[in-house]
Amino acid sequence: MEFKHVSVLLYETINALVHPEFHVKRNQFRECLTGKFTKSGLYVDGTFGRGGHSRYLLSLLDKNSKLVVFDKDPMAIEAAESLKKEDGRVLVVHGAFSTMSDVLSDFGITKVDGITMDLGISSPQIDDGTRGFSFMRDGPLDMRMDNSKGLTAAEWLASADVELIAKVIKEYGEERFAFQIAKAIASRREHNPIRTTHELAELIAANVRTREKGQHPATRTFQAIRIYINEELEELSRSLTSAIELLKVGGRLSVISFHSLEDRIVKQFIAKESNPASEFARLPIREVDMPKGNLKSLGKLTATEDEILKNPRSRSAILRVAERIEGQR
Template identity: 45%
Template structure:
């Protein structure tokens, strides 16, 4: 198993995308405190620890109990590492538990991990039949099937449109409501076949259920809401010179991250004609480099890397 390919307790492998690039941008002080806000199976964390000195510290955060089991093993092997079970929306709580007022860097590798997609029992993928769950933290409710069993037709259509940008969202929602009167929609295969039946025009090289599965997953896990909270908490806790590194995998995430970083780097909007000092015009943040994408070799080795976009923001040192 290579350095950038980690294996979960269940045997599902995960290859961290843009691994070296992300960690190179993140770690600029070997004695600093860092957060891997999406621990996953520890690919980024292990490389970060490899760049830290004896006094450096790293915290891993994840919603998924399977990820936390792996994090617990890493913490037992390396005293510089600690973990927090929760969302990066709880970043302030996580840092307060360690009495870290500031950190030198925060890494967010967004979206669903390979082990979650590959494990049919988690219900994330239409490619593998299993219970229609989709929860990153199975201890929280509702699951995807529970929500689809009770949600209004309009709410289902709105979620599929908003988070999946699926133009046939109303047709899909209408069929979901009609079908659930006949049988409970409890498996990924049932939903995938239902969506394929509802969508009149198929996109070339794309399964018709792709957008719908993405939308429901994002909604069930509050991914965009958590991202907004997590981004704000991260920049609030960055020390001078500290960096926020974010890897996103679909346009909704990337647009949110891009706007957030761009607006911070631009600084406050001051009405025309209002007298300000030079200090008041300074934003306190700067964008580091341009958006990065995986190269052809990485995409060839890991097809999931093809949609990855990495952006970096730095708090300007005083």
């Protein structure tokens, strides 16, 4: 079955990556620039998905440019390989974007002109019940981005202690009923393991009440388990550090996040790399000896009301953009 995916903040994300005059307050950068602007360079899409951002980026790049795409999801890699057959400028890597520094080094690439990341899960992953990401689709409780390795969510819930389950749900789901949910999971698995998405969702719904109007009681728990199983926040932190090393001076970083935990990491990283001296402001250090910033923030964007109407998933999306400057590295 073919699952449709609509890229969020498509034009904004890529225009921010390549256009030297990009500004968050200029509406022209919310529009398609194909045929109006061409750029040459070496770029990285750290989260290929179904290729929406990559395809638009390629439409703005000249024939001498290259695009390296990463994804952990085997289905995404199939889509990437199809694009590679259409366009010889594409290099495909089946792996996490946190490995991009080492992988690009193996390709003989030490610097790039831009890196983009669209965090979280794609619509096809949510809509495909066999992947186990959503309580809206019944299926095996898997949740792995790369379903060829690692523990499934069901296997983890069957073996993890109650304290760890509660900690994960509280920290990664910001769920105030975390311990109550963890105890219910532990009690259930003693006589009947949780194997499917609906089994987990029904267990949570039976034991807690929803906190927010219109939100299913299992929403935050599913998010938390997915983040933990895939080490999403650790991957993000490692990727941002790699981006600093890889970007040329003047190169851009554009990152779309979908929940507060991701956005906090991106926001704080850009702030720290833009003004590292702020950490030492109260220390007796001469200005000349203060560390220099590696990034300049170009601001943030959210989806327009029109995009939200067409693609409700874009409602929570935040795009943050930064440019590499001459700093300490």
